[in-house]
Amino acid sequence: MSLEEPQPESTYVTDERVDYDALESLLGAHVLGRETHLNAEAFVIRPDEVQDVLTLLRDEAGFDYLSCVTAQEYEDRYESIYHLKKYADPTQEVGVVVPVPRDDPVSETATPVYKTAGWHEREAYDLVGIEYEGHPDLRRILLPETWQGHPLGLDYDQDKPQIVPYREHVNPIEGDYRDADSDTMFLNIGPHHPATHGVLHLKTVLDGEQVVDVDPDIGYLHRCEEQMCQSSTYRHQIMPYPDRWDYAPGGLMNEWAYARAVEDLADIEVPEYAQVIRTMGAELCRMCSHMLALGTFCLDIYGDFTAIFMYAMRDREKIQSILEDLTGQRMMFNYLRLGGVAWDLPEPREEFFEKTRDFLEDLPVATQEYHDLITSNEIFQIRTVGTGVLPPEAAKQYGATGPVVRASGVDYDVRRDDPYGYYDELDWEVAVEHGCDNYSRLLVRMREVEQSAKIVEQCIDLLEEWPEDEREIQSNVPRTLKPDPDTEVYRAVEAAKGELGIYMRSDGTAKPARFKIRSPCFSNLSTLGEMAEGEYVADLIASLGSLDIILGEVDR
Amino acid sequence: MSSEKSPRQSIIEGKPAQTKTRDARMGEGVDNRFNSPLREAFGTSPFILTKFDQFLNWCRGSSMFMLQFGIACCSLEMMHTYAVKHDLDRFGSGVPRASPRQADTIIIPGTIVSKFAPRMKRVYDQMAEPKFVVNMGSCAISGGPFQEGYNVVKGAEEVIPVDIHVPGCPPRPEALVYGVVKLQERIANGESSPVVVKPYELEPFGDLEQDEVVEKLANQLDEDDLVMRYNWADSP
């Protein structure tokens, strides 16, 4: 962690735990009350002191990472919760709860303290309806700008008709000079464009060939995942939805995020055997996901639809076939269950092990091939080395995680820093690069594929030797799960794109009262402006490719 | 799968002749193995005796250009259909085109939400005639797992005419290949779905019937801004 500054927060940490009493005295009169969430203590503060409190926590206590902003509506109030963590140690967490009255839902913005709050607060405004005073750009982010009402509010009526405008869609070949005096040009990229990896719209302002300003316009795939989860039961109905957030397929990792949060919420044990299977499955998914990133990145950069893209697809087919044997589906696995997994490895087990081992054996050859074709390719190097630079401080400000932040030299990986599953028993390394550019991000992904292979290999060995009478795949979980009312939890796992967190609040029924998804792609995408502004438009496309976003997860 | 017939066999046997007169033209004693689609279209005679339309339809069906159009999870399986192993190109329709002007078939692989519906309509409008639509996955068919969502259009058919539905969530690449082949067959037979007015149409804001929402938005939108009404409750 060479890039970390000396930690000033030591007085607020005892034995690696956060000392909440010390924090409370640091905040002094700002604190109106304390709440206990399952992951951390939270302080209740006044809506007009948000910036003061967050600045104190960031500068004095070292909470440099705003992981998530959750907004929700109660019968008597609105509430925004800021989940703070540290990049150096994500187990040190604290929550900041900002209640505002229902008739005047105005709260101070946190954007000057953490830039990532900008997008998160826009989402909270869009879906729940809290207004953030002093926010530089408080517009709707996911829904069309003419939408009426806030759909996750309590009194939203879904049956009301809406009108969706169709604007900003001028002919892209014609120069659009927004401002008569300037000679910049406005360019729409997307929402349907081969290089945007889905339905993303970039409103770009160009000066010559250089990007002056880029404003990602998202929401073209906002399929109400949070609403869906809030209207489904914990035990069985929610599990299929995570598969559809990051469909690259990050399926098992996403399912694990949900499983981990509920298992904490309802205090469910997971048998060790199931943890090993989960770890193996998740790493296979990670490889599959990084292969896609690799293939499409090269497609973006030098239009290689033939060799690299097809090679990456070939390897994905192999992994998908293994995963299909394990789970029964190629993409939408729905394999994890609360307290375990759905079923044991496929019979005959030897065949499954052999198939997986074959794949792992071929992998080094394939990786070498990729290195020959990609990383040592001159065109590729010219396009990626030194472009799309994201300095570590900026990455932290925007709450970037996963390969994006690791390529900027920040050594942060939830699998190691906040261990879950079987990761802390296995031998592997976190891939970190210090180049901060597009090239480093690809390199991190390629090294992660190798590490994942190492993990899968160890899991296979473990599973093979596991005694037959101890193969417990699920613990006992009641048929209808009703966690205690008013329990709140925020839990994260390391998905392929970064930290995937789930916030849940239970109200004593079988369905969550609030289900909030902290998507890594959402925060990662918000760094695009930082990376692309001032660079050429071609590098904008390269930077976008290197972020490896999946729109299903950005928009949820 | 342990049925007696291989899936391929049952497709071949289950498929009716592509042109009605095939048996009549072929005559006795012709080895089945030589019956290529070309042979089927031309018959045994060395001369082409067919309607020009029919010939053109056959050409159309045999060389389709797909639009490169990814929306959601299904688009991943669509990519796999184009790529190695499944290779849609074997059926003469595997080269995705990036521009709608160059494509004549669009696969709708994913969930359509209110914000995207007008864009999809416009992309469809930009394609050259004749054009065909394959719905991939339950989202494009009906909204699928997200049908209850406040922002979800319940199927692409609300917005554009659709020729083939491929069910699944997501459909396997094999299923998509089957759907595309079925479409080719339909095209070769000169069938396509009727173009009718859809519940969701793009229209100028000034032409909308006056109601509560329109009044509220009156100062945000111009008379001639294109808009699309979205109505979750009323769509089937």
Ligand code: SF4
């Ligand atoms: S049908 Fe299923 S796989 Fe396809 S887009 Fe919808 S949710 Fe995704």
